[in-house]
Amino acid sequence: MSRIEGVLKSLKEQGRKALIPYITAGDPHPDQTVSLMHTLVKAGADIIELGVPFSDPMADGPVIQLACERALKHNTSLRQVIGMVEEFRKTDPDTPVVLMGYLNPMEAMGYEAFADAAAKAGVDGVLTVDLPPEEAGDVAPLFSKRNIDPIFLLAPTTTDDRITAISKHSSGYVYYVSIKGVTGSATINVDEVAEKVAHIHELTALPVGVGFGIRDAETAGAIGKVSDGVIVGSVLVDTIARNQSDSDALNQALHDLLYPMREALDSLA
Amino acid sequence: MSVKLTDEMLKALPDSRGHFGAFGGRFVSETLMDSLMTLEKEYLQLKDDPEFQANFDKDLADYVGRPSPLYFAERLTRETGGAQIWLKREDLNHTGAHKVNNTIGQALLASFLGKKRIIAETGAGQHGVATATVCARLGLECHIFMGSEDVQRQSLNVYRMKLLGATVHAVESGTKTLKDAMNEAMRDWVANVDDTFYIIGTVAGPHPYPLLVRDFQSVIGRELREQSMEKMGKLPDALVACVGGGSNAIGMFYPFLTDESVELYGVEAGGLGIETGDHAAPLCAGRPGVLHGNRTYLMEDENGQISGTHSVSAGLDYPGVGPEHSWLKDIGRAHYVSVTDEEALAGFRTLTQVEGIMPALESSHAVAYALKLAATMDKDKVLVINVSGRGDKDIHTIAQLDGIEI
Numbered sequence: 302m303s304r305i306e307g308v309l310k311s312l313k314e315q316g317r318k319a320l321i322p323y324i325t326a327g328d329p330h331p332d333q334t335v336s337l338m339h340t341l342v343k344a345g346a347d348i349i350e351l352g353v354p355f356s357d358p359m360a361d362g363p364v365i366q367l368a369c370e371r372a373l374k375h376n377t378s379l380r381q382v383i384g385m386v387e388e389f390r391k392t393d394p395d396t397p398v399v400l401m402g403y404l405n406p407m408e409a410m411g412y413e414a415f416a417d418a419a420a421k422a423g424v425d426g427v428l429t430v431d432l433p434p435e436e437a438g439d440v441a442p443l444f445s446k447r448n449i450d451p452i453f454l455l456a457p458t459t460t461d462d463r464i465t466a467i468s469k470h471s472s473g474y475v476y477y478v479s480i481k482g483v484t485g486s487a488t489i490n491v492d493e494v495a496e497k498v499a500h501i502h503e504l505t506a507l508p509v510g511v512g513f514g515i516r517d518a519e520t521a522g523a524i525g526k527v528s529d530g531v532i533v534g535s536v537l538v539d540t541i542a543r544n545q546s547d548s549d550a551l552n553q554a555l556h557d558l559l560y561p562m563r564e565a566l567d568s569l570a
Numbered sequence: 571m572s573v574k575l576t577d578e579m580l581k582a583l584p585d586s587r588g589h590f591g592a593f594g595g596r597f598v599s600e601t602l603m604d605s606l607m608t609l610e611k612e613y614l615q616l617k618d619d620p621e622f623q624a625n626f627d628k629d630l631a632d633y634v635g636r637p638s639p640l641y642f643a644e645r646l647t648r649e650t651g652g653a654q655i656w657l658k659r660e661d662l663n664h665t666g667a668h669k670v671n672n673t674i675g676q677a678l679l680a681s682f683l684g685k686k687r688i689i690a691e692t693g694a695g696q697h698g699v700a701t702a703t704v705c706a707r708l709g710l711e712c713h714i715f716m717g718s719e720d721v722q723r724q725s726l727n728v729y730r731m732k733l734l735g736a737t738v739h740a741v742e743s744g745t746k747t748l749k750d751a752m753n754e755a756m757r758d759w760v761a762n763v764d765d766t767f768y769i770i771g772t773v774a775g776p777h778p779y780p781l782l783v784r785d786f787q788s789v790i791g792r793e794l795r796e797q798s799m800e801k802m803g804k805l806p807d808a809l810v811a812c813v814g815g816g817s818n819a820i821g822m823f824y825p826f827l828t829d830e831s832v833e834l835y836g837v838e839a840g841g842l843g844i845e846t847g848d849h850a851a852p853l854c855a856g857r858p859g860v861l862h863g864n865r866t867y868l869m870e871d872e873n874g875q876i877s878g879t880h881s882v883s884a885g886l887d888y889p890g891v892g893p894e895h896s897w898l899k900d901i902g903r904a905h906y907v908s909v910t911d912e913e914a915l916a917g918f919r920t921l922t923q924v925e926g927i928m929p930a931l932e933s934s935h936a937v938a939y940a941l942k943l944a945a946t947m948d949k950d951k952v953l954v955i956n957v958s959g960r961g962d963k964d965i966h967t968i969a970q971l972d973g974i975e976i
């Protein structure tokens with residue numbers, strides 16, 4: 302069983318929902334990322350999605366675009382991001398880490414080399430925004446073979462046939478993109494999401510995490526109620542942007558933002 | 571290493587997943603997959619639909635003014651002292667470039683699909699103008715995304731688009747040029763996928779775009795074949811076209827791919843010189859990667875981050891290239907070369923002063939390379955340059971380089 306499966310299974314047994322925060326590695330500075338990851342865990346994170354910065358983040362809104370720019374100003378590379386996970390693992394052997402990013406940095410590093418290094422560092426899942434399963438035939442097995450979960454996206458526009466096919470290619474969990482739009486854009490429609498997630502549950506046994514549009518304890522609670530976990534990104538990244546200059550204040554602010562979401566999720570149990 | 575291509579081989583490309591050999595494909599976020607698959611299905615049906623084709627042909631004839639002439643540049647030939655130089659005059663199309671061939675086709679597709687809102691990216695503004703033009707004609711809402719640096723250097727085209735009723739969105743992210751405009755158009759599309767048709771301006775992007783843009787632009791090469799037989803009684807020996815994303819080049823080359831005797835030359839933007847790194851020549855100096863929905867040659871750093879590009883010509887200032895060109899390069903069917911900003915500007919002046927034809931700075935790259943190439947060829951050989959657009963939009967850039975204010 303992968304670390305992700307283990308965590309999600311034990312949450313399910315406790316009737317709890319997963320809290321999955323996203324931050325961009327290297328933002329605001331590569332030296333701060335590992336400390337921010339530990340802060341996320343202290344504030345209640347079950348799984349961390351760690352963004353790999355890319356020069357052309359086509360599926361992201363301005364908040365995460367700027368995070369990529371800040372990280373790339375310090376030349377944060379995929380190899381360095383893997384190094385951060387290795388560092389994080391030294392003191393946290395339990396919290397799963399999913400690398401989330403775009404395909405080209407992985408292609409440039411070489412898929413085999415990437416999968417080896419990621420497995421060695423303790424990466425648990427890989428979510429590549431611009432890699433649909435149709436193109437993942439050569440890549441995803443490299444991850445699976447090393448006990449890294451390939452995680453794919455489902456969208457409001459995904460047809461039933463594709464939901465079934467995509468779920469077959471996924472392990473760990475599937476990530477339901479709750480809105481038509483880029484990260485950090487529109488507000489989430491809880492009823493629509495509830496309906497769609499219930500439908501996805503009919504088509505796959507995998508846990509369903511819901512992301513895009515979760516910004517506070519209220520939306521986290523509402524979406525947690527109808528899914529297996531919530532992914533929180535842009536509000537955290539925006540908080541990082543606003544507290545760039547003071548590392549203590551930043552860790553505190555991140556904690557204060559995430560912790561109420563944890564409470565909201567746990568009040569559902 | 572060159573492979574002899576046959577009609578059967580070409581018919582099988584792209585394959586059902588949009589691959590040209592190792593290149594192409596569909597690398598987009600899940601939200602767009604359904605739209606792309608619908609577009610592919612509809613296009614594959616309409617492609618052979620006589621009514622669709624008749625509409626397309628009629629618009630190209632009566633609205634665009636096709637066929638574009640094939641002109642013998644007699645004085646230029648004499649002064650160059652080598653092969654006969656002929657010009658395929660895409661600059662004479664309505665709106666002043668080859669771009670309109672594609673926008674007519676895609677707008678027709680959009681109306682068959684019932685989409686009322688159109689978005690497009692643009693670099694030089696020619697594709698933006700061509701898109702705004704067809705939208706005005708069909709009464710469609712039009713949004714153009716353009717890097718803020720290009721908004722500056724192509725201000726004439728920005729104003730043309732506004733006059734045509736389009737909304738022009740200046741894109742401030744990244745390098746503020748064509749690639750960032752394309753990112754922003756994709757972001758808009760994801761958010762408005764239900765009612766919006768994205769008219770991509772070059773032969774790149776996710777499948778089926780490289781296929782349909784190539785098909786729409788191939789009218790250039792088909793006409794050229796006929797006109798060559800008519801005027802010279804034979805096929806040309808060499809074709810030369812500039813390559814940004816590669817749509818004018820593929821349109822010219824495609825109908826000649828199986829004719830081994832016809833040498834194909836794609837000319838990329840060498841900028842300040844390939845050795846300086848300040849250029850936009852992925853086929854000459856890049857390596858394969860994935861950007862904007864397809865696998866193709868790219869300009870990137872060792873970590874897979876896309877590099878900033880430089881070209882005097884906004885329409886060539888792009889770090890990627892259409893996947894079919896990447897394939898043609900690897901199988902050795904086409905030659906990809908580059909000329910510098912300076913050489914292109916000299917090409918601009920030569921064609922203007924010797925033939926009274928002012929080419930776009932993009933097309934000037936093809937002119938500059940063709941003049942070098944023609945000089946090495948025998949007098950009985952025939953070389954055709956694709957003059958992909960006219961240079962009016964570039965007057966400000968050229969005047970500025972001359973230190974003149976207009």
Ligand SMILES: Cc1ncc(COP(=O)(O)O)c(C=O)c1O
Nearest residue numbers: 696814815816817818885932959
């Ligand atoms: C006149 C002209 N030629 C060429 C190009 C380059 O595009 P492509 O390589 O797709 O033909 C442009 C793009 O803006 C253009 O305006």
